[in-house]
Amino acid sequence: MPRLFFNPLTGLYYILRRKPRRAPVTPEVERMRAQAKVQLPPRLKELADANGFTYNRVTIKNNISNWGSCSAKGNINLNLRLLTLPPQLQDYVMLHELCHLKELNHGPRFHALLEQVCPGHWALERELKQHKMR
Ligand SMILES: [Zn+2]
Numbered sequence: 001m002p003r004l005f006f007n008p009l010t011g012l013y014y015i016l017r018r019k020p021r022r023a024p025v026t027p028e029v030e031r032m033r034a035q036a037k038v039q040l041p042p043r044l045k046e047l048a049d050a051n052g053f054t055y056n057r058v059t060i061k062n063n064i065s066n067w068g069s070c071s072a073k074g075n076i077n078l079n080l081r082l083l084t085l086p087p088q089l090q091d092y093v094m095l096h097e098l099c100h101l102k103e104l105n106h107g108p109r110f111h112a113l114l115e116q117v118c119p120g121h122w123a124l125e126r127e128l129k130q131h132k133m134r
Pocket residue numbers: 001002096100105106
């Protein structure tokens with residue numbers, strides 16, 4: 001999820017992509033990764049098909065800096081820790097990243113699109129913020 005920052009020196013907004021911080025690989029992480037690979041890509045495909053999105057590739061990541069991300073090349077990364085979230089928040093993160101295929105920012109058009117495919121998305125965003133990545 002890229003974030004917009006305002007630089008008062010230049011008067012410009014810019015997108016900061018935080019460098020993903022990789023998490024240590026433990027047996028639990030390996031178990032979750034295996035499960036995430038089985039569970040998350042089919043659900044992403046389902047949500048993409050149902051809402052008219054086409055992505056390039058999906059990769060399961062082991063990091064502690066974001067739940068998901070989307071590149072300008074149409075590749076989507078999903079954090080294996082999504083498995084620790086309730087299903088509606090997993091779907092929210094996936095729909096959020098799918099919307100970045102069309103709007104690679106967090107501007108008004110992005111949120112309008114996300115609201116169309118995920119009604120009540122602001123409440124889900126607030127709910128997501130309550131969850132610590134673990
Ligand atoms: Zn985002």
